[in-house]
Amino acid sequence: MSNEWPLWEVFIRTKGGLSHRHAGSVRAPDAELALRHARDTYTRRLEGVSLWVVPSAQIVASDPSQGGPLFEPAESKIYRHPTFYHVPDSVKHL
Protein backbone atom coordinates (compact mmCIF):
# COMPACT_ATOMS: atom_id res chain seq x y z
CA MET A 1 0.00 0.00 0.00
CA SER A 2 1.46 3.32 -1.04
CA ASN A 3 -0.65 5.33 1.43
CA GLU A 4 0.56 3.42 4.49
CA TRP A 5 1.97 5.43 7.35
CA PRO A 6 5.75 5.53 7.68
CA LEU A 7 7.52 2.97 9.82
CA TRP A 8 9.17 3.84 13.17
CA GLU A 9 11.62 1.75 15.18
CA VAL A 10 10.79 1.46 18.88
CA PHE A 11 13.36 1.35 21.67
CA ILE A 12 12.41 0.68 25.29
CA ARG A 13 14.32 1.29 28.52
CA THR A 14 13.06 -1.43 30.82
CA LYS A 15 14.25 0.29 34.01
CA GLY A 16 16.34 3.20 35.15
CA GLY A 17 20.06 2.73 34.53
CA LEU A 18 19.67 0.27 31.65
CA SER A 19 20.08 1.30 28.04
CA HIS A 20 17.22 1.47 25.55
CA ARG A 21 16.84 -1.75 23.55
CA HIS A 22 15.17 -2.32 20.23
CA ALA A 23 11.67 -3.76 20.73
CA GLY A 24 10.14 -3.71 17.26
CA SER A 25 8.42 -1.23 14.99
CA VAL A 26 5.12 0.60 14.56
CA ARG A 27 3.43 2.56 11.81
CA ALA A 28 2.31 6.12 12.59
CA PRO A 29 1.65 9.34 10.65
CA ASP A 30 3.95 11.45 12.87
CA ALA A 31 6.32 11.36 15.84
CA GLU A 32 3.75 12.04 18.61
CA LEU A 33 1.43 9.29 17.42
CA ALA A 34 4.41 6.98 16.91
CA LEU A 35 5.18 7.36 20.62
CA ARG A 36 1.57 6.63 21.53
CA HIS A 37 1.47 3.61 19.24
CA ALA A 38 4.73 2.37 20.74
CA ARG A 39 3.25 2.79 24.23
CA ASP A 40 0.05 0.96 23.30
CA THR A 41 1.81 -1.81 21.38
CA TYR A 42 4.93 -2.54 23.43
CA THR A 43 4.44 -1.37 27.03
CA ARG A 44 1.03 -2.83 27.87
CA ARG A 45 2.54 -5.23 30.39
CA LEU A 46 4.74 -2.79 32.27
CA GLU A 47 7.75 -3.38 30.02
CA GLY A 48 9.26 0.08 30.17
CA VAL A 49 10.00 3.40 31.84
CA SER A 50 11.14 5.27 28.74
CA LEU A 51 10.50 5.07 25.00
CA TRP A 52 12.36 6.21 21.91
CA VAL A 53 10.94 6.16 18.41
CA VAL A 54 13.14 6.71 15.37
CA PRO A 55 12.02 6.92 11.74
CA SER A 56 13.07 3.59 10.24
CA ALA A 57 14.23 5.43 7.12
CA GLN A 58 16.87 7.17 9.25
CA ILE A 59 18.57 3.91 10.25
CA VAL A 60 21.70 3.24 8.25
CA ALA A 61 22.29 -0.50 8.08
CA SER A 62 25.31 -2.53 7.10
CA ASP A 63 25.06 -4.54 3.89
CA PRO A 64 24.51 -8.27 4.60
CA SER A 65 26.46 -9.17 1.45
CA GLN A 66 29.48 -7.40 2.98
CA GLY A 67 29.39 -9.69 6.03
CA GLY A 68 32.68 -11.31 5.03
CA PRO A 69 34.95 -8.27 4.94
CA LEU A 70 33.10 -6.55 7.79
CA PHE A 71 32.93 -9.27 10.42
CA GLU A 72 34.91 -12.36 9.56
CA PRO A 73 38.38 -10.82 10.04
CA ALA A 74 37.58 -10.63 13.78
CA GLU A 75 37.08 -14.38 13.96
CA SER A 76 40.77 -15.38 14.14
CA LYS A 77 41.86 -12.72 16.62
CA ILE A 78 41.32 -14.36 19.95
CA TYR A 79 43.98 -12.08 21.47
CA ARG A 80 41.33 -9.33 21.41
CA HIS A 81 39.49 -11.14 24.20
CA PRO A 82 40.90 -10.40 27.66
CA THR A 83 41.15 -14.12 28.53
CA PHE A 84 44.91 -14.47 28.85
CA TYR A 85 45.26 -12.98 32.30
CA HIS A 86 45.57 -15.19 35.37
CA VAL A 87 43.36 -13.94 38.12
CA PRO A 88 44.91 -14.74 41.49
CA ASP A 89 42.65 -16.88 43.67
CA SER A 90 42.84 -14.31 46.44
CA VAL A 91 41.13 -11.69 44.31
CA LYS A 92 37.41 -11.75 45.02
CA HIS A 93 34.56 -9.86 43.48
CA LEU A 94 36.10 -9.54 40.00
Place this chain on the structure above:
Amino acid sequence: MDIKTALFDYLLRLGDDSLILAQRLSAWCGHGPMLEVDLSMSNIGLDLIGQAALFLGYAGEVEGKGRDADKLAFHRDALRFRNCLLVEQPNGDFAQTIARQYVFSTWQRLLFQGLVKSGDPRIAEIAAKALKEIDYHADWSAEWVVRLGDGTAESRDRMIAGFAWMWRFVDELFQVDDVDAAIAKAGIGPSRASLRAGFDAALKKTFDAATLPLMPYPAAVLGGRQGHHSEHLGHLLAEMQFLPRAYPGATW
Protein backbone atom coordinates in the same frame (compact mmCIF):
# COMPACT_ATOMS: atom_id res chain seq x y z
CA MET B 1 -33.58 10.89 48.84
CA ASP B 2 -31.59 8.87 51.35
CA ILE B 3 -27.87 8.78 50.76
CA LYS B 4 -27.60 5.01 50.35
CA THR B 5 -30.10 5.01 47.47
CA ALA B 6 -28.32 7.98 45.90
CA LEU B 7 -24.90 6.38 46.29
CA PHE B 8 -26.04 3.12 44.67
CA ASP B 9 -27.47 5.01 41.71
CA TYR B 10 -24.38 7.21 41.45
CA LEU B 11 -22.08 4.19 41.37
CA LEU B 12 -24.21 2.61 38.66
CA ARG B 13 -23.87 5.78 36.61
CA LEU B 14 -20.08 5.75 36.95
CA GLY B 15 -19.81 2.02 36.27
CA ASP B 16 -22.30 1.92 33.41
CA ASP B 17 -20.66 4.84 31.56
CA SER B 18 -17.37 2.93 31.49
CA LEU B 19 -18.93 -0.47 30.81
CA ILE B 20 -21.05 0.57 27.83
CA LEU B 21 -18.29 2.59 26.20
CA ALA B 22 -15.91 -0.33 26.70
CA GLN B 23 -18.35 -2.64 24.93
CA ARG B 24 -18.59 -0.16 22.05
CA LEU B 25 -14.79 0.10 21.75
CA SER B 26 -14.34 -3.66 21.87
CA ALA B 27 -16.34 -3.86 18.62
CA TRP B 28 -13.39 -2.14 16.91
CA CYS B 29 -11.08 -5.03 17.81
CA GLY B 30 -9.88 -6.44 14.49
CA HIS B 31 -11.48 -3.59 12.53
CA GLY B 32 -9.28 -0.58 13.35
CA PRO B 33 -7.84 1.47 10.47
CA MET B 34 -4.36 0.17 11.41
CA LEU B 35 -3.18 -2.53 13.78
CA GLU B 36 -1.70 0.07 16.12
CA VAL B 37 -4.95 2.06 16.36
CA ASP B 38 -6.83 -1.19 16.89
CA LEU B 39 -4.61 -1.86 19.91
CA SER B 40 -5.04 1.69 21.24
CA MET B 41 -8.83 1.39 21.21
CA SER B 42 -8.77 -2.09 22.75
CA ASN B 43 -6.46 -0.82 25.49
CA ILE B 44 -8.83 2.05 26.27
CA GLY B 45 -11.74 -0.41 26.33
CA LEU B 46 -9.91 -2.64 28.80
CA ASP B 47 -9.11 0.33 31.04
CA LEU B 48 -12.81 1.20 31.05
CA ILE B 49 -13.84 -2.37 31.89
CA GLY B 50 -11.48 -2.21 34.87
CA GLN B 51 -13.18 0.97 36.07
CA ALA B 52 -16.62 -0.55 35.55
CA ALA B 53 -15.73 -3.67 37.55
CA LEU B 54 -14.59 -1.56 40.51
CA PHE B 55 -17.60 0.77 40.52
CA LEU B 56 -20.19 -1.95 39.92
CA GLY B 57 -18.57 -4.16 42.56
CA TYR B 58 -18.85 -1.33 45.06
CA ALA B 59 -22.42 -0.62 43.92
CA GLY B 60 -23.34 -4.23 44.69
CA GLU B 61 -21.89 -3.93 48.18
CA VAL B 62 -23.77 -0.68 48.84
CA GLU B 63 -27.00 -2.26 47.64
CA GLY B 64 -26.43 -5.23 49.95
CA LYS B 65 -28.52 -7.72 48.01
CA GLY B 66 -25.70 -10.03 47.04
CA ARG B 67 -25.24 -8.75 43.47
CA ASP B 68 -21.62 -8.53 42.31
CA ALA B 69 -20.18 -6.62 39.33
CA ASP B 70 -20.92 -9.45 36.88
CA LYS B 71 -24.48 -9.80 38.09
CA LEU B 72 -25.03 -6.05 37.64
CA ALA B 73 -23.36 -5.99 34.23
CA PHE B 74 -24.96 -9.06 32.68
CA HIS B 75 -28.28 -9.52 34.44
CA ARG B 76 -29.80 -6.06 34.27
CA ASP B 77 -32.19 -4.86 31.57
CA ALA B 78 -31.78 -1.66 29.56
CA LEU B 79 -34.27 0.24 31.73
CA ARG B 80 -32.02 -0.35 34.77
CA PHE B 81 -28.88 1.00 33.12
CA ARG B 82 -27.80 4.46 34.25
CA ASN B 83 -25.18 5.37 31.63
CA CYS B 84 -25.34 8.63 29.71
CA LEU B 85 -26.76 8.46 26.17
CA LEU B 86 -23.40 9.52 24.69
CA VAL B 87 -21.59 6.25 25.40
CA GLU B 88 -24.23 4.02 23.78
CA GLN B 89 -24.10 5.89 20.46
CA PRO B 90 -22.96 3.73 17.54
CA ASN B 91 -19.32 3.58 16.52
CA GLY B 92 -20.03 4.89 13.02
CA ASP B 93 -16.77 5.56 11.21
CA PHE B 94 -13.45 6.15 12.96
CA ALA B 95 -14.10 9.91 13.26
CA GLN B 96 -17.46 9.33 14.94
CA THR B 97 -15.81 7.00 17.46
CA ILE B 98 -13.10 9.61 18.08
CA ALA B 99 -15.72 12.36 18.57
CA ARG B 100 -17.54 10.24 21.17
CA GLN B 101 -14.27 9.31 22.91
CA TYR B 102 -13.02 12.89 22.99
CA VAL B 103 -16.24 14.27 24.48
CA PHE B 104 -16.46 11.46 27.02
CA SER B 105 -12.83 11.38 28.15
CA THR B 106 -12.56 15.17 28.36
CA TRP B 107 -15.65 15.25 30.58
CA GLN B 108 -14.62 12.15 32.54
CA ARG B 109 -11.22 13.65 33.30
CA LEU B 110 -12.86 16.71 34.91
CA LEU B 111 -15.29 14.53 36.86
CA PHE B 112 -12.54 12.27 38.18
CA GLN B 113 -10.33 15.21 39.10
CA GLY B 114 -13.17 16.00 41.50
CA LEU B 115 -13.72 12.38 42.55
CA VAL B 116 -10.12 11.91 43.74
CA LYS B 117 -11.11 14.35 46.51
CA SER B 118 -14.29 12.41 47.30
CA GLY B 119 -15.36 12.12 50.94
CA ASP B 120 -15.94 8.43 50.19
CA PRO B 121 -12.44 6.89 50.44
CA ARG B 122 -13.33 3.93 48.23
CA ILE B 123 -14.44 6.23 45.38
CA ALA B 124 -11.37 8.43 45.89
CA GLU B 125 -9.10 5.38 45.53
CA ILE B 126 -10.78 4.10 42.36
CA ALA B 127 -10.73 7.61 40.88
CA ALA B 128 -7.02 8.06 41.61
CA LYS B 129 -6.20 4.83 39.77
CA ALA B 130 -8.52 5.62 36.87
CA LEU B 131 -7.44 9.24 36.43
CA LYS B 132 -4.04 8.26 35.01
CA GLU B 133 -5.82 6.09 32.43
CA ILE B 134 -8.33 8.82 31.61
CA ASP B 135 -5.58 11.41 31.14
CA TYR B 136 -4.19 9.17 28.43
CA HIS B 137 -7.59 8.56 26.81
CA ALA B 138 -8.34 12.30 26.71
CA ASP B 139 -4.94 13.19 25.28
CA TRP B 140 -5.02 10.35 22.75
CA SER B 141 -8.45 11.28 21.43
CA ALA B 142 -7.53 14.99 21.33
CA GLU B 143 -4.51 14.12 19.16
CA TRP B 144 -6.84 12.39 16.72
CA VAL B 145 -9.38 15.24 16.72
CA VAL B 146 -6.56 17.57 15.70
CA ARG B 147 -5.23 15.23 13.01
CA LEU B 148 -8.61 14.51 11.47
CA GLY B 149 -9.91 18.08 11.81
CA ASP B 150 -6.74 19.60 10.40
CA GLY B 151 -6.12 16.75 7.96
CA THR B 152 -7.60 16.23 4.51
CA ALA B 153 -10.93 17.69 3.33
CA GLU B 154 -12.52 14.28 3.78
CA SER B 155 -11.14 13.64 7.28
CA ARG B 156 -12.30 17.13 8.31
CA ASP B 157 -15.84 16.54 6.97
CA ARG B 158 -16.00 13.22 8.79
CA MET B 159 -14.72 14.74 12.05
CA ILE B 160 -17.38 17.47 11.87
CA ALA B 161 -20.07 14.88 11.08
CA GLY B 162 -18.87 12.78 14.03
CA PHE B 163 -19.22 15.69 16.44
CA ALA B 164 -22.56 16.64 14.89
CA TRP B 165 -23.88 13.20 15.86
CA MET B 166 -22.65 13.45 19.45
CA TRP B 167 -23.48 17.11 20.01
CA ARG B 168 -27.05 16.65 21.31
CA PHE B 169 -25.80 14.31 24.05
CA VAL B 170 -23.27 16.73 25.58
CA ASP B 171 -25.68 18.64 27.83
CA GLU B 172 -26.77 15.46 29.60
CA LEU B 173 -23.25 15.07 31.01
CA PHE B 174 -23.73 18.24 33.07
CA GLN B 175 -27.35 17.67 34.18
CA VAL B 176 -27.93 17.72 37.92
CA ASP B 177 -30.85 15.72 39.34
CA ASP B 178 -31.77 14.54 42.85
CA VAL B 179 -29.03 11.91 42.89
CA ASP B 180 -26.29 14.34 41.89
CA ALA B 181 -27.55 16.97 44.31
CA ALA B 182 -27.50 14.46 47.20
CA ILE B 183 -24.01 13.25 46.21
CA ALA B 184 -22.62 16.77 45.92
CA LYS B 185 -24.21 17.77 49.25
CA ALA B 186 -22.65 14.74 50.98
CA GLY B 187 -19.21 15.68 49.58
CA ILE B 188 -18.94 12.43 47.61
CA GLY B 189 -18.61 13.97 44.15
CA PRO B 190 -18.41 17.34 42.42
CA SER B 191 -21.55 18.98 41.09
CA ARG B 192 -21.80 18.02 37.44
CA ALA B 193 -22.79 21.57 36.56
CA SER B 194 -19.45 22.81 37.92
CA LEU B 195 -17.58 20.83 35.26
CA ARG B 196 -18.99 22.78 32.32
CA ALA B 197 -16.53 25.68 32.30
CA GLY B 198 -13.53 23.36 32.26
CA PHE B 199 -15.10 21.28 29.51
CA ASP B 200 -15.83 24.29 27.30
CA ALA B 201 -12.27 25.57 27.76
CA ALA B 202 -10.69 22.21 26.89
CA LEU B 203 -12.96 21.82 23.88
CA LYS B 204 -12.12 25.27 22.55
CA LYS B 205 -8.40 24.58 22.87
CA THR B 206 -8.66 21.31 20.94
CA PHE B 207 -11.02 22.71 18.30
CA ASP B 208 -8.73 25.70 17.74
CA ALA B 209 -5.77 23.37 17.25
CA ALA B 210 -7.88 21.25 14.89
CA THR B 211 -9.13 24.36 13.03
CA LEU B 212 -12.69 23.11 13.65
CA PRO B 213 -15.64 25.52 14.04
CA LEU B 214 -17.36 25.56 17.45
CA MET B 215 -20.84 24.37 16.55
CA PRO B 216 -23.91 25.52 18.49
CA TYR B 217 -25.53 22.85 20.66
CA PRO B 218 -28.94 21.57 19.51
CA ALA B 219 -31.76 20.86 21.96
CA ALA B 220 -30.40 18.34 24.48
CA VAL B 221 -31.55 14.73 24.49
CA LEU B 222 -31.80 13.53 28.09
CA GLY B 223 -32.92 10.47 30.01
CA GLY B 224 -30.02 8.01 30.19
CA ARG B 225 -29.48 8.60 33.90
CA GLN B 226 -33.13 7.68 34.52
CA GLY B 227 -32.99 4.57 32.32
CA HIS B 228 -34.67 6.09 29.24
CA HIS B 229 -32.19 4.95 26.60
CA SER B 230 -31.95 5.12 22.84
CA GLU B 231 -32.73 2.06 20.74
CA HIS B 232 -28.98 1.39 20.50
CA LEU B 233 -28.53 0.22 24.09
CA GLY B 234 -30.92 -2.73 23.74
CA HIS B 235 -28.98 -4.09 20.77
CA LEU B 236 -25.67 -3.56 22.56
CA LEU B 237 -26.88 -5.38 25.68
CA ALA B 238 -28.35 -8.24 23.66
CA GLU B 239 -24.87 -8.97 22.34
CA MET B 240 -23.00 -8.23 25.58
CA GLN B 241 -25.33 -10.20 27.86
CA PHE B 242 -26.20 -13.12 25.61
CA LEU B 243 -23.68 -15.65 26.82
CA PRO B 244 -24.07 -15.32 30.62
CA ARG B 245 -27.85 -15.25 30.21
CA ALA B 246 -28.08 -18.19 27.83
CA TYR B 247 -25.56 -20.24 29.83
CA PRO B 248 -25.78 -19.10 33.48
CA GLY B 249 -22.62 -19.85 35.42
CA ALA B 250 -20.62 -20.60 32.27
CA THR B 251 -16.84 -20.53 32.79
CA TRP B 252 -13.89 -20.62 30.39
